[in-house]
Amino acid sequence: LVKGGIFKLKKDKLETWKAWCIELNTKRKDKALETLEEEGLNREYGGIFSIKGEWYGYIFTDKEGKPSKQEKEINQIHRKTILECRDDDKENRSSIETLYALEV
Numbered sequence: 001l002v003k004g005g006i007f008k009l010k011k012d013k014l015e016t017w018k019a020w021c022i023e024l025n026t027k028r029k030d031k032a033l034e035t036l037e038e039e040g041l042n043r044e045y046g047g048i049f050s051i052k053g054e055w056y057g058y059i060f061t062d063k064e065g066k067p068s069k070q071e072k073e074i075n076q077i078h079r080k081t082i083l084e085c086r087d088d089d090k091e092n093r094s095s096i097e098t099l100y101a102l103e104v
Contacts, residue, residue, distance in 0.1 A: 010085060046059045
């Protein structure tokens, strides 16, 4: 089942978050996939959406995985980018809970 979180982006960090997501999916894809495998995950999704003119980022995985190895450079950059882009107000963050999942 899908696990993950949603967080409001700082007003000036939308492009930073978008650039990091694109970089993970292109230039750093091999390292990112290696990390997912180490964490016991098959998929991870990251992106953006907007509600009433406010931008939000999200990260979803296909299940609960093992903790990431923080000594790895890609994980350090990922965490740093999240902290840089995420609005610090905890009221602007939420975890998600899957209530149903359908597959054919």
